[in-house]
Structure formats: structure tokens, C-alpha cells
Amino acid sequence: MRILIIGAGVIGVTSAHYLRQAGHEVSIIDAAPAVADGASHANAGQISWGYASPWAAPGIPLKALHWMVSAHPPLLIHGSTDWRQWRWLRWMLRNCTAARYRRNKTWMLSLARYSQQALAALRTETGLRYDDGQRGTLQLFRTQKAMDASTADSHVLTTLNVPHSLLTPRECVAREPGLAHMVDGLAGGLLMPGDETGDCQLFTHALANRLQQDGVALHLGTAATQVVQAGDRVTGVMVGGRFHAADAVVVAAGHETARLLRPLGLDLPVLPVKGYSATVPIVDAERAPVSTLLDDHYKIAVTRLGDRIRAAGIAELAGPDHRLTPARCDTVRHVIADLFPGAADMAAIQFWTGLRPMTPNGVPLVGESGIKGLYLNTGHGTLGWTMACGSGRLLADIIDGHVTDIDASPYAWPRPFAE
Template structure:
């Protein structure tokens, strides 16, 4: 039986371990932390945005970056001091903003998002994993200047990619989602993406780890992988602080830290960390709760009901690997939330969090073999790791087990990042 080591137990590593075990591999997962999903998968937006899985490198992004350069109150903040560190990644990111590339990337991401959601449904249907996923669609609000025209262009693009989109005016949007009644006049169009779903990515990571354990997967917690051992041109194992584990294959699912894990082997991953924030509010502290996730393009936030909490996520910050929770950025999210729900009194008891999105330069994940035989990567999912996790796990598993070499895939490391 092939022994596969998975580095990282976030949403990507845990789902990968489960898929590998299902394919008959012996699997060991190693993570620096004490439990599954304690890094970027911990408190994300919770959206399974399969039908609007779009890259950030869009034609409008370069202008926004310039407009908001260095502004602490901007939803998308590029700190001037972060610019030198972005280097080649930054140039590639900008090159990917051209309209034709944006369209192609969006189509590939959306198709993969829909496929991933279908695999997740299958796992839940087969009761291989115990987790709560909610259905009922995602409501996207298009507000501001030219909202109707912009909404129509956007809806048509999503429909071309296979999404089912229902167009609502402000009053219809508020009728569907009464919590939005106070701002109904400002909503040009509400787009309901009925097939999207939502759930808690951290809870799913824990559930996937438990399901993997039931299938015989071993987890090594509080263990840093210090290096991957390659001899005679092939992977032999991994070095831990006080141990050595031999392996037939290694899959790197180390989130934003993945490039550092494989760099000593000459494998370059064109990725950068992109910081984002969330707030978690207890339902018992609120006098309202939306029935479904609301994504507000105007305030640049997503608001998601997650069991007995409300999760608010957003903001993009290029700040290197710095994970400092900056009060000004937390306040931005609070203010955006108050503007979206003006009649709400924000409780003091709000749990802020930030995490580093592992972002590939072209917005597509890196699910691929590498130049080192039997070394694979499943990383770089950026703002869509939760949405793409189950599809990515299945794809990398098919490579590890030799069913495909993945070379023609849009997620291969051999693709052009320009």
C-alpha cells in the first residue's frame, strides 16, 4: 500500500487525506498546529460560491489598487512597503487582469467550483462525512452607479458559465431578505445564485479529519515539517524536528506557507499571502439573522449565517506574512456591516480574526505534480479554498494514484501564469 504524507491539515489537507484514504492509500497528515483548520480555514466567509467563483485579477482591479494605495479604510489595501515583496507575482497578477484572461480564468474556476460542490454533496450523501452544509442560494447585491447595467452584464457572464441566476429589483430583494428592507432603495439589482451553498469551513475540516481517521489516516499534530527528503531524484520522506517519516509520495497542502516548504527542492510556486479579516457575532446578541449569505459588492463584504453565529468577511490587504490583527481594518468591517444593516446595533462582543489567503498569481489553484517525482502540491486556492476543496482533493488524488498526470489541467504548474 502506497504511503502518502500530506503536509497541512487545513480544509485542503484534510479533504485531500480523506480522498487519498478512499482511494486505498495509507496516509499520514502532519500539521504544526494542534487540530485541523486552525490557520486560514479557521474563520473564513463560509461561502461555497461555486457559481460565482471569480478571480480577483479582473480588468477593474489595477485602477482600484491605485485609487486605494496605502489607504487604511480601503477594502483593498496595497501597502507601499509590501510592493517590493510582490515582485514577479505582482507583475503576473496585473497581466492576468486583461479581459480575455479574466474570462477564461473565471470560466475554469466556476466549472471547477460546481464540480467541487457536487463532490461535496456526494460525500455528504454517502454519509462519509458528518457536517452541516446549507442550501438556498447566495444573494449578491449590486449597488451604486450603473448598478442595473453592471448587474445585467454580470448575470449574463455567470449564466454563460452555467450558473442559474434570478434577477430581483430592490423591493423583491428586500421581500426575499427582509433584513435588507432599510437599504432596499439603494439596491439596483439583487442576483440570487440558487445553487450556491454555505457552511463552516473549520467545522468541515474537523469533520473531514475525523472521517479520515475513521478510514485509518494518522495525524501528527504540533509537528513542523522541516524539509522534504529527496534522494536519487525521488521523494523518500519528510524530516520533522525529532523524527523522520518515510513516504512514497508527499502532497503539500501548507496554505500560504507552501512555497517555503518546496522552495529548497527548486520548486517555485507563484503564490503570495493576501490577508483578509472576519468578524463572528453570536446570534443571541443580534435581533436579526439573514436567511442566506449576502455578498455586497458595494461594501465589499460577505455576511453569512453559520448556525448560532453570523460571520462577516472581507477586506484584502497585501501585507506580506504579517498576521497582526489591525484595529483599523477590524473597524472597517464593523462600519461596512453597520451600513449594510443600518438598524442593527452592533454588539461589543465581536470576535475578530484574520488569515492569509494562499493566492496564486493567476487566481487558479495549484493542483499539480512537480518537477520532483512523487511530490505533489494542492494549494494556492486564494479566496476560494473552501469552495474548491473537495474537487481539488479528488484531482490531486487521481495524480498520486497514477490515474492521470494532470498535465493538461488548467491547475497544472506547467501552465502559463501570464
């Protein structure tokens, strides 16, 4: 089949990999001048199977109210005249019950675990390197109250068979010696030893290069303006005023997916949720993180990527806005300096914002669209890097009509988000 993929982020490129592997003629188009120029550009680098959880969780509505007056709020909601934003928020709140959280987490974990196997196989098969590490994620708690809450969450991890352990402050420092200076300021940690790290942009570039050598056509700097439907099926895409015919079209256009597909009558609840990151070069490796830490208080992840530290987090519901707000940048900078003082050259800090394509319950849309020949791979929110390989492989099996390795029904469209 001739398959055209819209979007050369980590999701589009991994989709291309599995579709090419299955023998299809694949091309990718992206509006940006480079691969991984959207949300996949400078994310936190966590490939976090163990941490795969929806943001829509019990207690979040109350916490969101508290964060409105916090100096370093991890979540911000700006007023909007867009009714879709308010619908999305209403649906997100409906997913904050214990039962829905558990169900959504189970679905996310299933795809994340599948992704873990797929990424490991891809690495073995291709030998790709991307400042990757396989040394786990450590979630840090600064108060006993937060530590106690994590004990409750660790029960969920036990029932879902996710390897994890609760650590004392000293055990945290044993894993991350750079934290020695703040051992008395910690209440403990939750370790997910199976988690990995890696630079998503490096990975996506390296994979895209391989795909090009393998005959995948990559068209950058050209936006798809319309997905063309004739009768009951999609026949191709309009790009720069020209029609590109295809037997199947995969839309992996991140947060733009919803807007692009609205003219076809698809009303996907995928919104841009803005996040921030900062990258700094390491000057003292002994003081730097070994792997990924998640500071639970600030909800900021700090990751070692080769000779750099990357810190990222914050969720801002502000529409498709890429501006760097100084106060948010300060939060990210503060966490690096607080956890790992002296480890990095803070004068060389580079800030970035990205727009996560997010569904109200955190579960992505992977599979058929309800229109023949049109497929979706989007809505991975905070965990697109973590779920990329599994989503690409699952989609390739769906397109080929194969029996899928995991149950694909939770990711199918249409589906209710507020039942």
C-alpha cells in the same frame, strides 16, 4: 501507497479523505496545535460555485488606485522589499485583461462546479453537518453603476451556464427580509441560487475526526522542516529532526507551501493575502441574514452560520502578518451593523485574520510538481473552501494515474502565469 500530507487545513484534510477512500495509507502533519488553524479557521463560509472569479479582472488596476484613498479599502498593497511580491503583482496585473479573466474564470468555475458535486456526494455519504445551508449567494449593489457592471458580468455567467438572476431591491428584500430597512439604498442584486454556505472549520474538524477513526494518522503541533529528495524523487519529510518516509508527499501547507518547496528548486508564485473576519452571535433571528450576501461596495461577505453571523473580506498584501489592524476590523464591523442592525450582539464580536494562499491569476495548483512523488494542492486564494472537495478528488485521481473527471491541465505545475 504511504502518503504523507503536509497541512491539515481544509485542502489537506479533503485530500486525505479522497486518498484514504482510494485505499492509501495516509498521514497528515500540521505545525498548528489544531486542525483548520490557518486560513481555514474563520473564513466567510461561502461555498460559492457561482461566484468563483479571479480577483485579477478588467478594471481592477484602476479601482486599486481609487481604493488607495478610500476609507474602507477592500484591497491594500503594502511596500515590500520582497521581489517576489512585485513579480506576483506584475503577473496579477497581466491577468486583468478581459480574455485572461474569462479564461481564468472558466478554469476556476470548472473546479468549483466539480467541487459542488464532490461536496454533495461527501455529505450524503458521511452525513457530516457544519452549520451548512443551501440557499444561494446574493451580491448586493448600492449604486446603479455597480448594478450595470454586474449586468455585464451576468452575461459571462450565462455563457458559462451558471444559474443566476438579477433582482430588484424589493426582490432582494424578499429573499433577505433583514434588509428591509435599506431597500431605498439598494440598486439591486445578483442572485446565485446554487451557492451554499457552511462553517469551514467545523467541516474540517468533523472530516478529520472521521478520517482518524478510519486509520488516518494525524500529527498536530509538528512542522515539516524539509521535504527530502533523493535522486529524481521525493522520499519523505523531515519533521522535528526525524525523517518520515513516504511513497508520495502532498504539500497542502497553504501560503507556506512556496517557502517549504523553494529548496527543491520550485518557485511557486503563491503569496499570503491577508483577510479579516468577524463573528457575532445572533440575538434577533428575524433581522439576521438567511444565507450569504456579498456587499459589492465593501467586498465583504456576510453569512448566516447557524446562530452566528460571520462577515469577512479585505485583501491585504502584507507578507505573513497576522496582526489585526483596527481600521480593517472597523470595516467588517460596519458592514454587519449597516446591513443587519439589531440582529447580533455586537459587543461579543470576535475578530480574526487569515492568510489566503493565492496565485496571481486565482487558479490553484493541483497535481504533480515536476518532481516524482511530490504533489501540490494549494493556491486556492479566496475560494479554498469552495474548491476543496473537487481539488482533493482531482488530486487523488492524478496520484492514482486515473483518467480525471475534469481536465486537470489548467491546475498543473509548472505553468506560465504571465503569458
